[in-house]
Amino acid sequence: MEGAAEMWEYLRRGGGCAVVDGGLATELERHGADLNDPLWSAKCLLTSPHLITKVHLDYLKAGADIITTASYQATIQGFEAKGFSSEEGEALLLKSVKIALEARDIYYENCSDFSRDGTDIGYEGNARNRPVLVAASIGSYGAYLADGSEYSGNYGEAVTLSVLKEFHRRRVQVLAQSGADLIAFETIPNKIEAQAYAEIMKEEDIKIPAWFSFSSKDGVNVANGDSIFDCAEIADSSKNVIAMGVNCTAPRFIHGLIQSIKKVIDKPIVVYPNSGETYDATRKKWIKSEGVIDEDFVSYVSKWREAGASIFGGCCRTTPNTIRAISNILAEESVSPTPN
Numbered sequence: 001m002e003g004a005a006e007m008w009e010y011l012r013r014g015g016g017c018a019v020v021d022g023g024l025a026t027e028l029e030r031h032g033a034d035l036n037d038p039l040w041s042a043k044c045l046l047t048s049p050h051l052i053t054k055v056h057l058d059y060l061k062a063g064a065d066i067i068t069t070a071s072y073q074a075t076i077q078g079f080e081a082k083g084f085s086s087e088e089g090e091a092l093l094l095k096s097v098k099i100a101l102e103a104r105d106i107y108y109e110n111c112s113d114f115s116r117d118g119t120d121i122g123y124e125g126n127a128r129n130r131p132v133l134v135a136a137s138i139g140s141y142g143a144y145l146a147d148g149s150e151y152s153g154n155y156g157e158a159v160t161l162s163v164l165k166e167f168h169r170r171r172v173q174v175l176a177q178s179g180a181d182l183i184a185f186e187t188i189p190n191k192i193e194a195q196a197y198a199e200i201m202k203e204e205d206i207k208i209p210a211w212f213s214f215s216s217k218d219g220v221n222v223a224n225g226d227s228i229f230d231c232a233e234i235a236d237s238s239k240n241v242i243a244m245g246v247n248c249t250a251p252r253f254i255h256g257l258i259q260s261i262k263k264v265i266d267k268p269i270v271v272y273p274n275s276g277e278t279y280d281a282t283r284k285k286w287i288k289s290e291g292v293i294d295e296d297f298v299s300y301v302s303k304w305r306e307a308g309a310s311i312f313g314g315c316c317r318t319t320p321n322t323i324r325a326i327s328n329i330l331a332e333e334s335v336s337p338t339p340n
């Protein structure tokens with residue numbers, strides 16, 4: 001896949017849309033992983049890679065077309081803080097992609113076993129006429145800080161554009177050569193970090209495409225208050241960016257954000273909200289938001305599609321059940337979108 005045109009074609013082959021997986025860390029925790037660690041879900045790369053494989057497979061079986069790797073909070077700097085060398089850190093980044101690629105192979109193999117002898121082994125949703133994509137996750141600098149800053153985007157004045165570029169550069173280079181199909185820059189809380197990613201991809205002549213996905217706390221701006229229109233312009237002008245959208249944001253904010261993004265870009269729009277709960281970074285726990293009810297957001301997916309989004313999934317506190325429900329709703333609708 002090279003540019004947004006190929007992404008549109010990929011979507012067309014799936015009836016106009018695609019399904020991303022749901023919360024990876026959420027599922028790792030549900031299966032017993034303790035993520036109370038600065039590496040958060042990336043800790044499982046060290047302690048329980050088999051669980052990561054299982055979660056990828058569960059999402060593929062639930063109908064995900066795109067799976068995201070366990071590298072959200074995997075940074076070379078974070079691994080170094082644990083005593084690893086930079087080479088070992090790079091190897092762990094590559095390991096996150098290898099696990100996802102292997103899960104995809106297992107899934108394909110089981111799908112073809114299913115069609116060969118007709119035995120139902122639980123691999124539903126396998127009537128695909130396009131490949132599963134592996135998206136290498138890159139969490140923001142705020143994710144590395146491990147204090148919930150990906151929901152504030154306030155990094156302080158010392159964290160300039162060039163600081164962010166040097167922080168992210170090597171990880172982008174390593175993941176671009178990992179065998180992943182694309183890079184998912186996730187939970188971006190401000191404009192400067194999107195700018196840093198766009199400049200790195202240009203300067204390093206990154207050959208794989210990427211999506212930019214932002215976090216928001218109000219449905220109007222991105223998390224730190226920067227304009228979503230400005231962020232969309234950065235995404236629009238980067239050749240590598242094949243989709244842009246919003247993740248780990250409360251479902252009630254998604255509709256308005258899609259409408260804003262749609263005003264600026266012609267590229268596919270990706271949305272994968274969280275459950276609407278709030279993250280307590282001190283206790284590393286999710287807390288029910290008071291006074292606001294985010295009903296089960298799966299019922300909003302058709303409206304989001306009408307508003308112009310075409311890639312749907314879930315983020316923190318969503319599960320394979322969420323993804324199965326989204327996949328079923330989209331399969332029922334299946335009409336081709338047109339670029340705006």
Ligand SMILES: C[S+](C)CC[C@H](N)C(=O)O
Nearest residue numbers: 040143146147148279281
């Ligand atoms: C998307 S948040 C829930 C990831 C975890 C956070 N960066 C932390 O380390 O607490």
Ligand SMILES: N[C@@H](CCS)C(=O)O
Nearest residue numbers: 023024025072187248
């Ligand atoms: N891909 C990450 C995003 C966290 S905001 C996860 O699902 O755990």
Ligand SMILES: [Zn+2]
Nearest residue numbers: 248274315316
């Ligand atoms: Zn999330």
